[in-house]
Amino acid sequence: MQFLTQSALRTTGGMGKFTKMLFMALTLIGTTLWGTFAVYFGDSHNSIMQTCVAIVFGLCGLATLIGLVFPRWRKRCLTGYAILFAAILTWWFLISPSNDRQWQTDVAKLAYATFDGEKVTVHNIRNFDYRSEFDYQPAYYTKTYDLNKLEGVDLIAVYWMGPAIAHTILSFNFGGNEHLAISIEARKELSEGYSTIKGFFRQFELIYIVADERDVIRLRTNYRKEPPEEVYLYRLQGPLENARRLFMEYMKRINELNATPAFYNTLLDNCTTAIWLNTRINPTHLPFSWKILLSGYVPEYLYESGRLDKQVPFSELQKQAHINDRAHAADLSADFSARIRAPLK
Structure with missing residues (x-):
């Protein structure tokens, strides 16, 4: 009975880790796609610099996703990614609408x-x-x-x-x-x-x-x-x-x-x-x-x-x-x- 209980706990713990990893992976994919498009489109107009930053952020997201598999690098990758994403999010909220543009x-x-x-x-x-x-x-x-x-x-x-x-x-x-x-x-x-x-x-x-x-x-x-x-x-x-x-x-x-x-x-x-x-x-x-x-x-x-x-x-x-x-x-x-x-x- 004790053996079965320990086995069940290990199974439950394994499922919990898998669910946690899956959640982190899906969150990474979603935020990376959003951040890449947000930077690429930019503030009304696109530029070469925006395109380069969007590519870099997309690659960082991919590297972080791969880093989830390696416990030794996981925390560092997630921390670096979180800082970069926070910077993009801050920039995003600073974009302001305007009535003063060259309209159709x-x-x-x-x-x-x-x-x-x-x-x-x-x-x-x-x-x-x-x-x-x-x-x-x-x-x-x-x-x-x-x-x-x-x-x-x-x-x-x-x-x-x-x-x-x-x-x-x-x-x-x-x-x-x-x-x-x-x-x-x-x-x-x-x-x-x-x-x-x-x-x-x-x-x-x-x-x-x-x-x-x-x-x-x-x-x-x-x-x-x-x-x-x-x-x-x-x-x-x-x-x-x-x-x-x-x-x-x-x-x-x-x-x-x-x-x-x-x-x-x-x-x-x-x-x-x-x-x-x-x-x-x-x-x-x-x-x-x-x-x-x-x-x-x-x-x-x-x-x-x-x-x-x-x-x-x-x-x-x-x-x-x-x-x-x-x-x-x-x-x-x-x-x-x-x-x-x-x-x-």
Whole structure:
């Protein structure tokens, strides 16, 4: 019996050491990958020095991983690695977002709002005249909206790479053809393309593009071809007071970004998670769900939660919500917003 007990203890101790080593190895791999990418991408721009430092850090991580196998070197390797990683982490947190960069034309101007009681004046509402996706005439306007006339909120879901991922936009309905769309995006500099990976590493500032629907929706339905985008418009269900609070929260956040820029983050602060964060202003906001991370399933999540019309099955509602053909037919019409909604009940 004593022999069996000692054997069991040795087995348990061996499993404990293995688990500890496995945890250290996985932590090393994760932090090395993160640190290498963080240094490589750097503060908005890459350089030869950054690339060299990224390679050196990656090699240090690999050497430390190998050093785990040798008890004599393990502690020294881990200590050296921890010091180097702490230095990179400190540098990382010192990177600051900025509104003062050479921006691409479509994100050059930030919107902002001013308030007079129940009336909100929104400045720099984008309304570009497109000839193609990248050929357009910039234009902006200022408009005053009466909160008492707010009739509801629509969700626009844009798909281009399968059902799991979508770009989501909210549009606030002030009656008739008065809709104000707000698209939360990565603010790109001149000659800079969007990258999902770069979006994890403080490469883009965050921007709330406040736009006329003839701009932000028509761009996606009528002019983006590579790849083409499929656009769906859903009417959200809920108390008007929630819609008013959400609109004011958006305006507050837009003004904050004018004063204090923030970084876009592919996972934590993107077009969909930011919407969810803003909806927390309402006491009946939806709980977080994995379907918010896989943004293409947000309409389905809203349907399941009773925030979309449930008089028809979701598959039928989705067909009704598809607006590409209506947007093509409406195109330059002044009543574009009304026409893309015409068949919606």
